[in-house]
Amino acid sequence: MAMSLIAFNKPYGVICQFSEHQIHPTLKQYISLPNFYPAGRLDTDSEGLVLLTNNGKLQTKIASPKFKLTKTYWAQVEGELTENAIHHLQQGVQLKEFRTQPAKAKIITEPTTLWQRNPPIRERKTIPTSWLSLTITEGKNRQVRRMCAAVGFPCLRLVRVQIGEFNLFDHHLELGKWQSLNKFTLYKTT
Incomplete structure (x- = not known):
């Protein structure tokens, strides 16, 4: 499986899960790619950047504080x-x-x-x-x-x-939209 990473600009009120929720819309209403999962969460009452991946090691690297992203x-x-x-x-x-x-x-x-x-x-x-x-x-x-x-x-x-190095506004990611980051690095290269 090819490593894939996407960025999503999450609206207020959307819950960071794909399974149905009784009250809130979920990621499923915006992203129809199979086997992608959030690399870290963003509260339902918060907005903005969520990274999703289909690679478990990358998901851990993004979400874990030990990698200092x-x-x-x-x-x-x-x-x-x-x-x-x-x-x-x-x-x-x-x-x-x-x-x-x-x-x-x-x-x-x-x-x-x-x-x-x-x-x-x-x-x-x-x-x-x-x-x-x-x-x-x-x-x-x-x-x-x-x-x-x-x-x-x-x-x-x-x-x-x-x-990391990905900024919503540098990449003009509109609210409720996602884009592929396969050729993008999240970490500074020195």
């Missing part, structure tokens, strides 16, 4: 982000059962390249929102959302924009 997220959070919160994220944050590895974190302006989320986030007239770019190598259950909450800024919208 970076994942970059854009998070819209409640409140005005502070440099103190960014500093804490950069140092690693204590969550209930573990301390996160240091992250690359920075405040960003609201991205103009993002699609409209359906449904839109809840808006409060008296509470502003701000945007954060966060790059991690772990990817534990709801980690980015939990990190944001731990520094006092609950996450309202979360979009994974990059895994």
